[in-house]
Amino acid sequence: MSFFPCSCPLSCNKTRSECQKKSTHHQSEPSTSVSLLSQPSLPLVPSLSSPLQSSTVEHQCLATLTDHSSYVSSLALSRKSLFTGSSNGEIRVWPREQPFSSTGNIVGAGSGGVKSLVILGDRLISAHQDHKIRVWKIIDDSNKYKCVATLPTMNDRFTSLFSQKSYVEVRRHKKSTWVHHVDAVSSLALSQDGSLLYSASWDRSFKIWRASDFKCLESIEKAHDDAINAIVVSRDGFCYTGSGDKTIKVWIKKDKSHSLVATLKKHLSAVNALAVSEDGKVLYSGACDRSILVWERLSNGDGDDDELHMTVVGALRGHTKAIMCLAVASDLVLSGSADKSLRVWRRGLLEKDGYSCLAVLEGHTKPVKCLAVSVSGSGSDSNSDYSCMVYSGSLDLSVKVWNLRVSTV
Structure with a gap:
């Protein structure tokens, strides 16, 4: 029996076993009753929010996609489509062209809620509440999809089944194969x-799979002391994991395996979301303590990763409840919260300018659970104007489509 704290999206302060007595899939009916009085104090780090705005943003909600029978838990974007995953295991695909369709075609359904989605070439990969990862591929021009693999693959399961060395202890007196x-x-x-x-x-583990054939290459067991809620990888290969144990860990691949190079301890409650800047130098972390911490990666300058460390430079504050999701696009940071709102942040031209909250997007009637964003125009230059499309999924069973136009004053 597990006695780790529950990883419900709004931190219900029960043990996982207590929460699971109420529901087999204990995120199917998330509580929205978290009050400010029950939340931890904000971390003792300086605020980076600046009242001086060097930018402005015009925003408009273009559409609300409501054809979901349960809450939207994950989003992914391809060049032409938006994919949405729901807590009942259903995955839908929506064309991104305007006017936006009010009905999304069903890609497929697993036996557990969809926790995460990523796009890999012509394949969609989904992570599920039922412990499995599924790979979907379009099978013809009619926009129909087929599940072409379930991880771990049959080959991985078979080869590890008969070897005693393949079994690891996952809980007290319980073992399972490492794949x-x-x-x-x-x-x-x-x-x-x-x-x-x-x-x-x-x-509490994370695994690495070879994308060409989905063979499990490595498993980091007991990477954290509690559930891992988020994982991101920077363009230069650093892997960040955020956990219910309030920490973020930094990993780097050395030879054939990943090694821990830093443990970040500033949040006062479970870490729910991570995002990394496009150049890989800045990490953003969101937690139930209502703060978004900004970390900068430092090294000794000679390429020795063992000397790498991260320092927290401050926090983005403004949300009144738990941070549920984060996304980075160009020089923007977007955050979704249990307070039902999204916030759009932009870093100033000078380091001393900090970050400005350019906009608060309101319209959802329940917590914002997931985000996806795409930029059009010259968003890489902080002196240029550009626009982006933002997609937000919520516990109110909807996805909202927002258009942002960012201008430099």
Whole structure:
């Protein structure tokens, strides 16, 4: 029996076993009753929010996609489509062209809620509450999809079944083969070149899979003391994991395995979301303590990763409840919260300018659970104007489509 704290999206302060007595899939009916009085104090780090705005943003909600029968838990974007995953295991695909369709075609359904989605070429990869990872591929021009693989693959399962060395202790007096996740797969990430797939789980482990044939290459067991809620990989290969144990860990691949190079301890409650800047130098972390911490990666300058460390430079504050999701696009940071709102942040031209909250997007009637964003125009230059499309999924069973136009004053 597991006695780890529950990893419900709004931190219900029960043990996982207590929460599971109420529901087999204990995120199917998330509580929205978290009050400010029950939340931890904000971390003792300086605020980076600046009242001086060097930018302005015009925003408009273009559409609300409501054809979901349960809450929207994950989003992914391809060049032409938006994919949405729901807590009942259903995956839908929506064309991104305007006017937006009010009905999304069903890609497929697993037996557990969809926790994360990523796009790899012509394949869609989904992580599920039932401990599995599924690979979907379009089978013809009619926009129909087929599940072409379930991870771990049959070959991985068979080869590990008969070897005693393949079994690891996952709980007290319980063992499983190392290629299996034994709790919900909470997050997926891809390496910069798309050759590796990373999966994180509430079983406290994360695994690395070869994308060409989905063979499990490595499993980091007991990577954290509690459930892992988020995993991201920077363009230069650093892997970050955020956990219910309030920490973020930094990993780097050395030879054929990943090694821990830093443990970040500033949050006062479970870490729910991570995002990394496009140049890989800045990490953003969101937690139930209502703060978004900004970390900068430092090294000794001679390429020795053992000397790498991260320092927290401050926090983005403004949300009144738990941070549920984060996304980075160009020089923007977007955050979704249990307070039902999204916030759009932009870093100033000078380091002393900090970050400005350019907009608060309101319209959802329940917590915002997931985000996806795409930029059009010259968003890489902080002196240029550009626009982006933002997609937000919520516990109110809807996805909202927002258009942002960012201008430099």
